[in-house]
Amino acid sequence: MMRRSFVPVLALAAVMFAAAPVLIARAPYETTMGLVQKIFYFHVPSAMMMFVSAFVCGIASAVFLFGRAPRADRVALAGAELVAVFGLVVLVTGPIWARKAWGVWWQWDARLTSSLLLWMIFLAYLLLRRYGGPGADRLSAGLALFGMANVPFVYWSVNVWRTLHPKTTVVPSLDPAMRPAFWWAVLAFTLLYAAVFAARLRLEDQRARLEALFLELDE
Amino acid sequence: MSDPGSLATFLRVTWLVTRKDLTVEMRSREILYTTTFFAASCVLVFAFSFVRDGRPLDAAAAGILWIAIAFAGTLALGRTFERERVNETLHALMLAPSDRPAVYAGKLAGILVLLGAVEAVLVPLVALLFQAPLFAHPGHLALLLVVGTLGFAAVGTLFAAMLVRARSRDVLLPVLLYPITVPVIIAGVRGTAALIAPDAGGVAAARAWIGMLVFFDAVFVTLALWTFEAVMTE
Numbered sequence: 464m465m466r467r468s469f470v471p472v473l474a475l476a477a478v479m480f481a482a483a484p485v486l487i488a489r490a491p492y493e494t495t496m497g498l499v500q501k502i503f504y505f506h507v508p509s510a511m512m513m514f515v516s517a518f519v520c521g522i523a524s525a526v527f528l529f530g531r532a533p534r535a536d537r538v539a540l541a542g543a544e545l546v547a548v549f550g551l552v553v554l555v556t557g558p559i560w561a562r563k564a565w566g567v568w569w570q571w572d573a574r575l576t577s578s579l580l581l582w583m584i585f586l587a588y589l590l591l592r593r594y595g596g597p598g599a600d601r602l603s604a605g606l607a608l609f610g611m612a613n614v615p616f617v618y619w620s621v622n623v624w625r626t627l628h629p630k631t632t633v634v635p636s637l638d639p640a641m642r643p644a645f646w647w648a649v650l651a652f653t654l655l656y657a658a659v660f661a662a663r664l665r666l667e668d669q670r671a672r673l674e675a676l677f678l679e680l681d682e
Numbered sequence: 683m684s685d686p687g688s689l690a691t692f693l694r695v696t697w698l699v700t701r702k703d704l705t706v707e708m709r710s711r712e713i714l715y716t717t718t719f720f721a722a723s724c725v726l727v728f729a730f731s732f733v734r735d736g737r738p739l740d741a742a743a744a745g746i747l748w749i750a751i752a753f754a755g756t757l758a759l760g761r762t763f764e765r766e767r768v769n770e771t772l773h774a775l776m777l778a779p780s781d782r783p784a785v786y787a788g789k790l791a792g793i794l795v796l797l798g799a800v801e802a803v804l805v806p807l808v809a810l811l812f813q814a815p816l817f818a819h820p821g822h823l824a825l826l827l828v829v830g831t832l833g834f835a836a837v838g839t840l841f842a843a844m845l846v847r848a849r850s851r852d853v854l855l856p857v858l859l860y861p862i863t864v865p866v867i868i869a870g871v872r873g874t875a876a877l878i879a880p881d882a883g884g885v886a887a888a889r890a891w892i893g894m895l896v897f898f899d900a901v902f903v904t905l906a907l908w909t910f911e912a913v914m915t916e
Contacts, residue, residue: 528912583861590857596849605844605913609837609862612905616865616898623890624868 469665473658479651486644499563502556504644508652509552510578516545516656517581517611520588524607527600536600537667539607541660543588549656550582573622580617584610692787695780699788703762704795713761718800721754725807733812743814744874748830748867750804751797755834756856758796759842762789767846776914783907790839790903797831819877822888826877829895830870833902834863840906844913869895 487504520542527535557575558568569575588610591603707713725746732742766772775785805823809816816823841858845851860867873891876883883890 528909580861580864587858587861591848591854594850595845595854596847598847601913601915602844602848605840605909606858606862608909609840609902609905612901613862613865616894616901619894620865620868623894624872 469658469661472654472661476651476654476658479647479654483644483648483651486647490641490644499560502560504648506553506556506560507645508649509549509556511649512652512656513546513549513553513578513582516542516549516660517585519660520546520585521607521611524604528604528608533671534668536604537664537671539604540592540667541663543585543592543603543607544663545656545660546582546585547589548659549652550578550585553578554582573618573624576621577614577617580621581610581614584613687781692781692784695784696787696791699775699785700791700795703789703792706765707792707796713758713796714799716761717754717758717796718803720757721750721800721804722807724750724753725804725811729811738812738814741875741879743808743812743816744871744878746812747804747808747816747874748870750808751801751827751831751870752834752860752863752867754800754804755793755797755831755838756859758793758800759835759838759859760852760855762793762796763842763846772843772846782911782914786839786843786907786910789843790835790906793835793839794831797835801827801831814878816874816878819885819888822877822885822892823874825892826870826873826888826895829892829899830866830873833866833895833898836899836902836906837862840910840913843910865898866895869898 483504487501490501490504492498492500520539523535523539523542526532527539557578561570561575562568584606588603588606591606592599595602728742728746728749729738732739732746763772766775776782778785805816805827808814838855838859841862842855845854845858848854869891872883873888873895876887876891877885
């Protein structure tokens, strides 16, 4: 199923990304930030995909660790890699926006800090998988579980840590006229995510199959 | 031998593992001495970066204390499990017909005793060198240190145990441990700062941080006991 729908999904995502600038250009200007607010249409959907992917990785890791399903491990790996990719988009577009809106590249705001930490946990996950040697799949599944459990604590502690030093932040409340462009972008990112995820999972499945065939040949 | 699933057996195995670790440690005192010295040299290095014109920066002491604890803790965790790896004794522990979570609890208790000894040296040292009134609220500070160290060590013991079989374990331990224990570091630093700097919230703020740490400890000790068996199975 995945294989047959891969090309149409990717093509649809490409068309939607091609059309996105038109919708974004037609959306109204935000009154205080002006043009720079347009980065929002790429920044927020990537952040959404990053959190979805982190969730996918965490759930799959739990299934792998306790249900011992080898495919869940491959799902978790694909999820973790996509957290790193979409997180990078978030962490590149974020400071560009912040530089114009707040005047600084980075602010130790609660949401920024917790996103950065979540991203770092998944980078640690990938480092463990790459350099951990044999058995790293189980270890990284344990790490992903701990990372998931950590999210509320990070969010709470960073929030309290910051509210001790309050600063005015610009909270974008969505104008109804901005909604079409925003949801268009969200859908485009979701399709892109699904296509890349399917491709990555297929690659990992093929690798596992190849390894199984090798082992069969050896015997 | 009593029923293997009972609490009494669990506690007995925990105690045996802890006693074994402490006996091994007391024969050489290797980890205790090296870790304490390392923590003290951390404090010294920070002193050079955070003291200007003979006066420490405000509330720097809280940060320095907790960074030294985190660094020294990583070192102690690494060494404790390196000892088990070199002698293949972790494998033997895993083969023992006992609850595996009890092995984890025993290792955790051993690490806590070690870190407690390091902190007993570290806290007066930081108070002395940075003129920090760390002993103004001794009860609250002790509580903060206990729950903070427990949170750090609960995650650290599980990760160090998992990494025993992994390649590049020395580098990977801090890489995995620090992002996960950030809430402990924030709570420890902010809680300690609240106790030593009057404008940082005082005892009420410290209590809020201690509350969060108790919750963190409960979640992560439970999660570690629950996953220990699964991640340690080869």
